[in-house]
Amino acid sequence: MTKAARARMSLAARLVLALPYGWLILFFLAPFALVLKVSLSSSELGQPPYAPIFNSFDLADIRDKLGALSLDAYAGLVGDSLYLQSYVNSVLIAAAATMIALLVAYPLALAIARSEPNRRPLLLLLAIAPFWTSALVRVYAWIMILKDEGLINHALMGIGLIAEPLHIFATNWAVLIGIVYSYLPFMLLPLYAAIENQDRALAEAAADLGASPTGVFWRITFPLSLPGVLAGALMVFIPAVGEFVIPDLLGGSDTLMIGATLWNDFFANRDWPAASAAAVALLALLVGPLVLYERLQIKAGEEQR
């Protein structure tokens, strides 16, 4: 903004900007600095259960203390194979869930986008509505369904298809199902927007030039929907990596995900520096996808203008 323009900005306008900005700096950006700080502290019994290294912003002090920085928490992260495993596992599960969500959501998005125009809003509303119900309730529903003595096994054994209950509950499969189900709308919406925004004449032109329906899909519809695929994938992948509730409730004891590890470090072990280090590591993992996602969002926001 130019100087002149800034000068023209009225007090009210400044307030409009300052209020939300101030709030976000205070309650969103500043806390992340603290996570970093605590992750560099050493663990202690007490309240709060960590010994801060930096307490003031005195430069001499900072130089003194720099030597005393504790990398214990990070050493713990690297040294403990459980941690490493939970990282790898989180990424793998989130990636697999993203793929499955894409495979489930794409046909649905396509089917809605190809419905009669006046039916589309209602269909979309119906597809998104479950997103508004409690995430906990939705995960809970799957416990009821997937448990060894749950509805699926009851039904399958009832019709004699299987003799022994399927063990889906408390496995990675249950976690995958839970993530796909919970995050499906996040995949569906950008896909739908990307497909529906396409000019119908493009598909017709491709057909006119000899492309069969499958040809039209792979050469026109799908490539043009790629931005939506990317947006949807990021919106599923990023939160799924740090997901806590789903692996905790649907996964087994061997389902290691970083979100649950962080939670346990914090609530069960009361090791705040370790939890903070896990959070920093998680963020480091997500920096790439997050930056990409932010770019997409900001670009989409600009295009609305």
Add this chain to the structure above:
Amino acid sequence: MSAPSESAAPVVRLEGVTKRHGRLTAVDNLSLSLRRGEFFALLGPSGCGKTSLLRLIGGFEAPDSGRIFIDGVDVTETPPHRRPVNMMFQTYALFPHLNVACNIGFGLVQEGMPKAKIKTRVEEMLRFVQLEGLGERRPDQLSGGQKQRVALARALAKRPKLLLLDEPLAALDRRLREETQFELMRLQKTFGVTFLVVTHDQREAMAMAGRIAVMREGRIEQIGTPEQIYETPSSRYVARFVGEINLLDGKVATTTGGRVSVATAAGAVEIACAAAYAPGWPVAVALRPERILVCPSEAAPDAPGLNLLHGVIEEKAYLGEVTLYRIGLSGGLALRAARQNHEPGASAFEPGDKVAAGFTPDAAIILPS
């Protein structure tokens, strides 16, 4: 099939084709044949069903009844990708994720043509539409006129039997439109492909097409050469739609030896007409403005057989090459006359001047009322 009879057979034949959108009948029991290699225009006001007809031929819509033949083959049930016709879309429909060369080569890839051959063909098409060197550009880096030519090249690249063009010039500005008209005619001649152009602009249709079909509410009102359509429109609708025309309502007074005398509110006029009309029959005299001679009332020429209607200049518009007059006649009628300004005295009249509007019996035609 032998070669001569093939060239005589129509490229496209529609038989009683009907297309409804809900209650609305967009194409109404329409039959039409296109000759091989002709430049054919579908002309009609917006909403008369031109695009619908084109989409039926292209295969994007299925008719509710009737059959469509391309090269003698019934394609009514054939999906668009298996029809040997191509379409140039009104919005061009260039694939935004592909560059110009890939857009033009799209249909060739689909055909399974070898890569090297595609490359040559694309180069050739780029040359034809004068876009050499722009093959790497993305559609959004092109001007409107360039986009139009890419769309044209893409549709022609497959050498279709028939090219459908939906309002191909509508999105261009006036000057570009006139240039492009000639461009389209040149390409049509070069490739020898049958062109079916949809337009709502009669000047455009007349300039380009060998034959024109004038459409009205899903039906064809008249088919003919531009000259036939202009000089001998078959109905008031066609007469009005194609160019300016004066319509003077009246009743047939007498019919004698190829001449019909019509009594109008402004006086009796004699029109050359082969058909015989019973006296008292209501008709309209259709008269093009440029066929009217305007002269001072007192100095009206006394040529035998020349119709003269006396009146007063009500309005005048000087347009450069012509001057338009609106002449008020008796009986509340009015005539529009256009005089070429290169003729001496063509723009000499002013509102209020008493004038006589003269026209020969074969300058006007008689239309059923």
Add this chain to the structure above:
Amino acid sequence: MKRDWTVARLAVLCAGFAFLYGPIVLVVIYSFNGSRLVTVWGGWSTRWYGALFANRQLMASAATSLEAAIASGAIATILGTLAALALDRFGRFRSRGLFAGAIYAPLVLPEVVMGLALLLFFVASGVERGFVTLVVAHATLSLGFVAILVRARLAGFDRSLEEAASDLGAGPATAFMRVTLPLIAPAVATGFLLAVTLSLDDLILASFNTGPGSTTLPMRIYSEVRLGVTPQINAMSTLLIGFVGTSLLLAALIGRSPRGQLEGSAGRGARD
């Protein structure tokens, strides 16, 4: 051939909606199960609803959740609307990227990270954790959702309307109150409903940031669910689903175009 596609489309729609709604429908049905066991149908009964309302602790948590949801929803709505206005109207100011980033990030950032960060912040600044910190945490989470909804609405909004208002003598504030606000009101209202829903739904931020006196409903449900499936939870879930269904219906009635608003609600602006 065209018919084949219609059939395929209907099949996909049916399968998709069965997947989306099956689990929810089962929860609702089993909340009326007379039997304690999931797999045994003990006839229709409302006994679990009775047990639910008799559960003091659960009811107290529900009240806490509702209060926090309304308070945080109100704050998030005001701040989110202001943020949307700032993004939409102020063109490029310095650190605009950071601002936009901070608005969009909470939409996808893992909640454990946000919860932990906020907690550390409250501890470091010596604030006692309790109802207030809970509200702050939820408001921070929902702010971005509201901002995206309102921004989508502002984007489709003819700026000349405001100019016309000022041309007719309204100052910027008056123009905003009399022209802009009424026009974006549906998005603001939907934003509020969404913020309330998010707050009612949140387990993680609440677990980190609330105090002993302010246990929220999801926290209670969570600890119950960990112990196993109980019909009482089915009943509670059904009530929550009913609540959400009603709010959704309201939102659909308030906003003429539920599509745009829902689209925004999942974190992506509508581009009509």
